[in-house]
Amino acid sequence: MATIQDVAKAAGVSAMTVSNVINDHPNVRPATRERVLAAMARLDYRVNVAARNLRKGRTGTIGLAVPELNRPYYGRLAAAIFTAAGRHGLRVSVEQTGARRENELAALSLSRNRLYDGLILSTVGMGPADVEALKVDHPVVILGERIFGGPVDHVAMPNVEASAAATRHLIERGCRRVAVVCGELRDEVHMSNLRHTGYRQALRAAGLPADPALVQSVPELTMAEGARRARAMVAGGLDFDGVFCVTDTVAMGVLRGLADAGVRVPEQVKVIGFDNVDEGAFLVPSLSTVDPDHDLMAERAVGLLVARLGSAGPPTEQEEFVSPFSLVLRESTST
Amino acid sequence: MATIQDVAKAAGVSAMTVSNVINDHPNVRPATRERVLAAMARLDYRVNVAARNLRKGRTGTIGLAVPELNRPYYGRLAAAIFTAAGRHGLRVSVEQTGARRENELAALSLSRNRLYDGLILSTVGMGPADVEALKVDHPVVILGERIFGGPVDHVAMPNVEASAAATRHLIERGCRRVAVVCGELRDEVHMSNLRHTGYRQALRAAGLPADPALVQSVPELTMAEGARRARAMVAGGLDFDGVFCVTDTVAMGVLRGLADAGVRVPEQVKVIGFDNVDEGAFLVPSLSTVDPDHDLMAERAVGLLVARLGSAGPPTEQEEFVSPFSLVLRESTST
DNA sequence: TTGTAAGCGTTATCAT
DNA sequence: ATGATAACGCTTACAA
Numbered sequence: 001m002a003t004i005q006d007v008a009k010a011a012g013v014s015a016m017t018v019s020n021v022i023n024d025h026p027n028v029r030p031a032t033r034e035r036v037l038a039a040m041a042r043l044d045y046r047v048n049v050a051a052r053n054l055r056k057g058r059t060g061t062i063g064l065a066v067p068e069l070n071r072p073y074y075g076r077l078a079a080a081i082f083t084a085a086g087r088h089g090l091r092v093s094v095e096q097t098g099a100r101r102e103n104e105l106a107a108l109s110l111s112r113n114r115l116y117d118g119l120i121l122s123t124v125g126m127g128p129a130d131v132e133a134l135k136v137d138h139p140v141v142i143l144g145e146r147i148f149g150g151p152v153d154h155v156a157m158p159n160v161e162a163s164a165a166a167t168r169h170l171i172e173r174g175c176r177r178v179a180v181v182c183g184e185l186r187d188e189v190h191m192s193n194l195r196h197t198g199y200r201q202a203l204r205a206a207g208l209p210a211d212p213a214l215v216q217s218v219p220e221l222t223m224a225e226g227a228r229r230a231r232a233m234v235a236g237g238l239d240f241d242g243v244f245c246v247t248d249t250v251a252m253g254v255l256r257g258l259a260d261a262g263v264r265v266p267e268q269v270k271v272i273g274f275d276n277v278d279e280g281a282f283l284v285p286s287l288s289t290v291d292p293d294h295d296l297m298a299e300r301a302v303g304l305l306v307a308r309l310g311s312a313g314p315p316t317e318q319e320e321f322v323s324p325f326s327l328v329l330r331e332s333t334s335t
Numbered sequence: 336m337a338t339i340q341d342v343a344k345a346a347g348v349s350a351m352t353v354s355n356v357i358n359d360h361p362n363v364r365p366a367t368r369e370r371v372l373a374a375m376a377r378l379d380y381r382v383n384v385a386a387r388n389l390r391k392g393r394t395g396t397i398g399l400a401v402p403e404l405n406r407p408y409y410g411r412l413a414a415a416i417f418t419a420a421g422r423h424g425l426r427v428s429v430e431q432t433g434a435r436r437e438n439e440l441a442a443l444s445l446s447r448n449r450l451y452d453g454l455i456l457s458t459v460g461m462g463p464a465d466v467e468a469l470k471v472d473h474p475v476v477i478l479g480e481r482i483f484g485g486p487v488d489h490v491a492m493p494n495v496e497a498s499a500a501a502t503r504h505l506i507e508r509g510c511r512r513v514a515v516v517c518g519e520l521r522d523e524v525h526m527s528n529l530r531h532t533g534y535r536q537a538l539r540a541a542g543l544p545a546d547p548a549l550v551q552s553v554p555e556l557t558m559a560e561g562a563r564r565a566r567a568m569v570a571g572g573l574d575f576d577g578v579f580c581v582t583d584t585v586a587m588g589v590l591r592g593l594a595d596a597g598v599r600v601p602e603q604v605k606v607i608g609f610d611n612v613d614e615g616a617f618l619v620p621s622l623s624t625v626d627p628d629h630d631l632m633a634e635r636a637v638g639l640l641v642a643r644l645g646s647a648g649p650p651t652e653q654e655e656f657v658s659p660f661s662l663v664l665r666e667s668t669s670t
Numbered sequence: 671t672t673g674t675a676a677g678c679g680t681t682a683t684c685a686t
Numbered sequence: 687a688t689g690a691t692a693a694c695g696c697t698t699a700c701a702a
Contacts, residue, residue, distance in 0.1 A: 001449075001472070003679055014689045019681055027687055049450045050394060051679035053385035054694050061428065069404060070414035070613070079405035082431050091450075093396065093428040096417050114336075115384045115426075137336070223617045256617040278405070282558045282591040284619050338695055349673045354697060362671055386695035389678050 002043035011039035022047060061091040062305060063116035065107035067099035067124050071249060072277035074122070077143075080298030081120060088306050090117070101125030105133050108140065118305040127187050139308035141301045145189055153304040154320045155297050159191060162290045162325040163198025164205070166272045167244050169288070171206045173333050175242030175270055178203065179214040181229060181254055182246045183221050192217070195246040195274065214240060221246065226253020227260065234261035241269055248273035248280050248289055255283060255332065271332040285331035297323045337378035346374035357382060396426040397640060398451035400442035402434035402459050406584060407612035409457070412478075415633030416455060423641050425452070436460030440468050443475065453640045462522045474643030476636045480524055488639040489655045490632050494526060497625045497660040498533025499540075501607045502579050504623070506541045508668055510577030510605055513538065514549040516564060516589055517581040518556050527552070530581040530609065549575060556581065561588020562595065569596035576604055583608035583615050583624055590618060590667065606667040620666035632658045 004022075008015040013036060020028050021036040028036075039045075053059045064081055066074045078094065085092045093116060097103035104126045107119065118139035126133070131150055134140060140152045170178050180199045183192035196215065203210050216233060218225040226245065230253070233240065245251035251273030255265060263269050265285050273280060273289040280287035300321045339357075343350040348371060355363050356371040363371075374380075388394045399416055401409045413429065420427045428451060432438035439461045442454065453474035461468070466485055469475060475487045505513050515534045518527035531550065538545050551568060553560040561580065565588070568575065580586035586608030590600060598604050600620050608615060608624040615622035635656045 004681095005679080015679090016681080016690080017688060020688085023681085029687060032687080046449065048389070048679050050385055050388035050392075051694090052681080054383070054389050054678090054696085055680045055682085057694075059385060068414055069417070070410045072407070072410075072614075075405045075407075075410035078429075079403055079431065082404070082429060086431075091428055091430075093426055094413075094417060095426075096414065096421075114381065223613065227617060252614065252617050256619060256621075259619045278558065279407075279587065279614055282562060282587050284591060284594045286591075339697095340695080350695090351674080351697080352672060355672085358697085364671065367671080383695050386678090387697080389680090389694090390696045390698085392678075 167202035230257025502537035565592025
């Protein structure tokens with residue numbers, strides 16, 4: 001496989017000149033450039049990225065650590081991040097963390113350092129106790145959760161506000177017994193907890209009581225768990241006329257579970273989700289949801305990372321970007 | 336950032352000894368090893384992967400080129416490939432091709448060579464005319480289509496057979512006017528064409544006529560196009576009692592479109608898809624489909640690549656692996 | 671068991 | 687406008 005030296009020899013110039021041609025540096029005479037390009041074509045020359053990386057100290061690749069690509073929400077997000085990274089000439093290498101804290105920490109670990117120029121990390125399992133682990137010497141952007149005061153840049157969803165808006169929408173449509181289907185309620189910064197908080201705020205604002213029986217925690221925010229829980233809620237005789245699901249994925253399961261139990265949506269129970277995954281628009285009934293503007297979030301996450309890549313270490317203040325959101329109203333909450 | 340030299344100095348040994356410790360080579364006295372490990376910890380040493388790559392001539396990363404991650408099928412496949420690659424100690428870098436031929440060729444292009452040790456390429460846009468482009472000097476595995484006699488390893492779906500089985504299932508359930516929703520029917524090796532062929536075979540075997548009006552080509556195999564087409568079929572007065580959709584994604588759209596048109600599934604029309612994406616089980620009605628065993632396909636694709644990585648060039652024969660399949664029968668085709 | 675030397679292919683710097 | 691030199695950090699020989 002031809003090297004820069006081979007090309008230089010073939011073109012009768014120095015390696016430096018070849019390098020200058022490759023990198024579009026000025027100060028190369030057109031005639032020389034032509035000669036070099038011809039030699040490159042003749043030898044089928046390809047730059048050795050490893051060598052360039054070593055010399056430059058950067059890899060042109062960023063890491064993206066997400067729980068699992070095989071979930072509509074993360075697939076959507078990842079796609080948007082690839083696109084945004086591509087605009088900056090960056091490649092993306094993916095790590096699946098399985099939403100497990102240890103894997104999220106491993107992705108952060110410097111052992112992977114210099115493999116990526118920076119890392120976009122979707123924290124699900126990590127908690128406030130892990131803030132120290134975020135202090136690494138390459139740029140990191142946390143995506144999707146809201147860990148206030150963390151030592152790194154942060155792109156977050158408006159979890160509390162949007163959840164309150166979704167719940168308020170159910171109430172405005174006439175629901176009085178609104179259930180919430182969420183994950184386990186752990187420390188305050190976890191997604192389920194934040195969205196549950198928004199739910200409660202909306203109930204309180206509407207003067208509705210917060211019945212603990214209406215809080216349905218499932219072990220995993222999957223379709224299967226959503227379906228199972230919905231069936232159990234009906235079978236257990238729970239009195240409810242609306243459900244706020246903290247993700248669209250679990251909402252899809254809930255819709256199925258309610259159908260299994262013979263409950264009609266939206267006539268008997270209204271359902272709203274969160275994330276606006278593509279599938280929601282095509283369900284029967286179609287799913288009302290919160291749209292957090294994935295593309296903008298991806299754009300910002302990559303943008304923040306790129307900004308850090310350019311400048312040196314930690315002098316600048318950490319940025320926090322909270323995406324705007326909108327409600328997408330469909331059949332599952334129509335009157 | 337500490338280098339191997341720094342560690343060597345700190346531990347009072349040579350760089351070589353440090354390298355031996357890092358790589359678990361034998362012939363390092365336990366005492367020496369301890370001293371080196373201590374120095375590494377003290378200096379917070381991390382290997383520079385770029386340097387190692389340059390020296391070794393391999394990157395430990397494979398490329399995965401798929402149309403778009405934000406589609407249930409490719410998300411599922413990608414997740415399985417990450418997992419399989421991880422078992423071999425390989426990282427995966429993703430390229431989105433948008434199903435466009437030029438991007439698939441670009442992923443193949445040697446310009447990206449030596450960035451990846453090998454490439455898993457999901458060909459959608461490329462055709463038989465592009466076989467030459469597959470002759471690159473790093474390992475490539477083609478995934479998902481069936482380009483017979485290609486110069487590279489190949490993991491394929493049993494497109495024709497499985498489509499025939501799906502169509503036959505509709506016929507066995509009593510359908511006599513079975514429509515097919517597919518993409519554009521171009522050259523023989525494209526997925527839509529292969530699956531359409533299977534559909535036709537099943538019709539012929541059952542002695543049913545092949546009415547061209549029942550072949551519904553959509554410009555893109557998306558949910559939106561599926562829904563639109565289903566509505567159009569009903570609005571246009573097409574006589575049909577079954578639909579074979581060449582992907583689950585388009586089938587989800589078809590289900591929605593039929594619901595919009597007031598057609599009941601499965602009572603009036605039965606629907607079957609292809610891919611067995613997770614969502615299918617939770618739709619109302621749940622979607623019958625073909626399960627091509629994604630995990631096995633991913634496992635084989637990575638396995639074939641790894642086998643090539645180990646050995647040298649092109650001496651061995653190209654492998655072709657066709658995944659087994661099974662029908663998953665759910666409500667959309669129940670009687 | 672450990673160390674020395676050389677080079678992987680590229681580019682920044684400084685000359686010419 | 688072009689070239690010589692010296693790294694970037696690591697590991698494969700080979701030597702001690």
